[in-house]
Amino acid sequence: MTVQTYEAKELFHWLVTKEDIVVVDVRNPKDFDRFHIEGPYPFEQLNISYYEFMEDEEEAVMRTPSDRKIRIVCAKEGSARYVAEILERHGYDVRYLADGIKTWGNLLVPKLVAQGQDYALYQFIRPGKASCSYGLLSGKEMMLFDPSRNLEFYIDFAEKHGCVITRTFETHLQADYIAGSRDIAGRTGAVFYANDGDFKSSRNAYTSLQDGEFLGFDSGGPRVQVLFTPGHTPGSTCFLVDGQYLISGDTVFINSVGRPDLGGQVKEWAVQLFASIQQIRQLDHSLIVLPGHYSDWEEADSNLLFARTLSEIFERNSAIYNLDTEADFVAFIEANMRPQPEEYDIIRQVNAHLREEDEERQEELDLGKNECAASAYAAAKKEQTD
Numbered sequence: 001m002t003v004q005t006y007e008a009k010e011l012f013h014w015l016v017t018k019e020d021i022v023v024v025d026v027r028n029p030k031d032f033d034r035f036h037i038e039g040p041y042p043f044e045q046l047n048i049s050y051y052e053f054m055e056d057e058e059e060a061v062m063r064t065p066s067d068r069k070i071r072i073v074c075a076k077e078g079s080a081r082y083v084a085e086i087l088e089r090h091g092y093d094v095r096y097l098a099d100g101i102k103t104w105g106n107l108l109v110p111k112l113v114a115q116g117q118d119y120a121l122y123q124f125i126r127p128g129k130a131s132c133s134y135g136l137l138s139g140k141e142m143m144l145f146d147p148s149r150n151l152e153f154y155i156d157f158a159e160k161h162g163c164v165i166t167r168t169f170e171t172h173l174q175a176d177y178i179a180g181s182r183d184i185a186g187r188t189g190a191v192f193y194a195n196d197g198d199f200k201s202s203r204n205a206y207t208s209l210q211d212g213e214f215l216g217f218d219s220g221g222p223r224v225q226v227l228f229t230p231g232h233t234p235g236s237t238c239f240l241v242d243g244q245y246l247i248s249g250d251t252v253f254i255n256s257v258g259r260p261d262l263g264g265q266v267k268e269w270a271v272q273l274f275a276s277i278q279q280i281r282q283l284d285h286s287l288i289v290l291p292g293h294y295s296d297w298e299e300a301d302s303n304l305l306f307a308r309t310l311s312e313i314f315e316r317n318s319a320i321y322n323l324d325t326e327a328d329f330v331a332f333i334e335a336n337m338r339p340q341p342e343e344y345d346i347i348r349q350v351n352a353h354l355r356e357e358d359e360e361r362q363e364e365l366d367l368g369k370n371e372c373a374a375s376a377y378a379a380a381k382k383e384q385t386d
C-alpha cells in the first residue's frame with residue numbers, strides 16, 4: 001500500500017484546529033534549527049532525522065509515539081516517504097508532506113481584514129516566513145502589496161474573485177525574502193510601483209511613488225494614499241487604504257519597529273526612522289495597522305489576523321514610542337542591534353534585479369523566518385508574554 005501524502009494547507013488547518021497530530025521532521029538537526037514548522041498554538045514536534053531511521057530503525061521507531069497521528073516533514077519528500085513507509089509497516093497512522101518543507105515555506109493563508117462597501121481587503125499570511133502580503137480588491141481589479149514569489153497563488157486568488165491584478169506595490173527593497181512584484185508585473189501586465197529611495201539604483205522597470213499621492217481603481221472604490229516613512233530603509237513606504245488601514249511594511253510592527261541597521265548605516269537610518277515615527281504618532285490613533293512581518297503568533301488577534309490599532313501598538317511598544325529625543329532613539333537601536341543573515345545581501349541584489357539566481361537557489365534563499373524587527377527588543381517582549 002502507498003502511504004498517503006498531505007499538503008502544507010492541510011497542515012496549517014490541523015494546527016489551527018488543534019488536531020491531535022505529532023509533526024516528525026526528518027531533516028538533519030542543523031536544518032531543523034534554522035527553519036521548522038511553527039503554528040499559532042503549541043503542538044508536538046519531533047526532530048528524528050532519517051539517518052537515525054536508516055541506522056537503527058527499531059530505536060527511531062521507538063522514539064515515535066505509536067498512539068498518535070504522525071505527520072512527516074522533510075526537505076524534498078523522498079526521505080519523508082522513506083520514513084513514512086517504515087512507520088506504516090509498524091502499524092502507524094502516518095502521512096508525509098508532498099514536495100517537502102518548501103511548500104510550507106511558500107504557503108499563503110488568505111484572511112479577510114475588511115469588507116467595505118465597494119472593496120475587500122485581504123491579509124495573506126505566510127506562516128513559513130512570518131510575513132504578510134495584502135490584496136485590495138474593488139470592481140474587477142486587485143492591487144497587491146509586498147507579494148511573495150508564489151505568483152500562482154495571487155493570480156488564482158484574483159481570478160476566483162473575478163479580478164485581474166492591475167497594480168503591485170513594494171513597501172521597500174526587501175532583504176529577507178524574494179519579492180514577487182517584478183514577476184507579477186511581467187506575468188500579468190500589472191504596474192509595479194516602488195520608492196526611488198530604495199529602487200533608483202535597481203534594474204527593475206517600475207513606476208516611482210510620490211509622497212502623499214493617492215492611487216485608486218478605475219471603477220471608483222477606495223483610495224490608497226502613499227506615505228513615505230524612511231528608516232527601516234531609505235525608501236520605506238506605508239500605504240493608507242480608505243483612510244482606515246495602514247499597510248505599514250517593515251516600519252511599524254505589532255511588536256517592535258523595523259530595524260534600521262540592515263543597510264550598514266545605522267545612525268543615519270535610525271535618525272530617519274525616528275522622524276518617521278514622529279510622523280506616525282501624528283496619524284489617527286484608531287487606524288488599523290497591517291504589518292509586513294510578525295515575530296510570533298502571539299501578535300495575532302483572536303481571529304488569527306495580524307491587525308492592531310495604532311493606539312494599541314503605541315501602548316504595547318511604549319518603550320520605543322516614549323523615546324522623545326533622537327539621541328535616545330539612536331541609543332536604543334544601537335543597543336538592539338544583532339547580526340543579519342548572510343543571505344540578506346544576496347536577496348537584496350536579486351530584488352534589485354542586479355543579480356540572477358536560478359529557481360532552486362531562489363527557493364533556498366527564500367526559506368527561513370525573517371529577521372526584520374529591532375528584535376533583541378522583540379525577543380524580550382516575547383519572553384514577557386510567554
Ligand SMILES: [Fe+2]
Pocket residue numbers: 172173174175176232250258372
Ligand atoms: Fe524588511
